[in-house]
Amino acid sequence: MTRPTPAGADAPSPAPALSPAFPPAQPPGSGRARSFAALRTIAALMLREMSTRYGRTPGGYLWAVLEPLAAILFLAIGFSLVIRNPSLGTSFLLFYATGFLPFNLYQSVSTTVARALSFSRPLLRYPAVTWIDALLARFLLNSLTGILVTLLLTGAVLAVIDSRAVLDLPPAVLAMFLAMILGLGVGTLNCVLSGLFPLWEVAWSIFTRPLFIASGILFIYEDLPPLAQDILWYNPLIHISGLMRTGFYPTYSASYVSVPFVLLSSLGLLALGLVLTGRYHRDILNR
Known part of the structure; x- marks a missing residue:
């Protein structure tokens, strides 16, 4: 039998409903699970590119070393027939290797990152694969490949020419890092521009064709x-x-070099490219 509520007493209020403004708490470790899933996705994309790019050609990864080696040899032999000594030192091989290898790293990273969305277009239909995963996979794979090629070729050149040069690794490592970041910034911006404007890739290749001469490789x-x-x-x-x-x-100072200028330019291009890609990547994929 239900007892009557005394006069003047407050009636029991119903249980408060959960506000939709507050999402339910996520289980612990979900953030780490998402990070691990993203790493697995990036690793899978890297393995896919390795098998697609190098696994279907005779020699595979050997071509990644032979192509820059051939370019350095042609430069060294050709200019040794015209001039007596390079601008620095006495070895044409070392002079052109130190100029060509960072440029080759930048060019490889920027070109492959610029084609990341078109290369991974079928996989980007799956929710587990994002456009950031596609960019990072191509950036990491080609950066690691470029660093490995640089280590192999510079070591081989120093061994062949019997140079007594005193190596200063921090500037060389910083130069390779800047080449990677610059390639990532330019490639990310070109990725969205070439996706929105198909003629941009052709125009960019024509516009940057003199870059090989204007980047301090030959002088x-x-x-x-x-x-x-x-x-x-x-x-x-x-x-x-x-x-x-x-x-x-060691005797070359290069007082004109401005690391902040290169870093700010690279990060500015990268920030602009990420903003535009985040805004228009669906439009690019639906074309």
């Missing part, structure tokens, strides 16, 4: 006339090549 910055120095100083790659050579030539 040093100090050999240029003042007008050319004022113009090419705004090319981040000429700072990277100069910084790389300071690690192999």
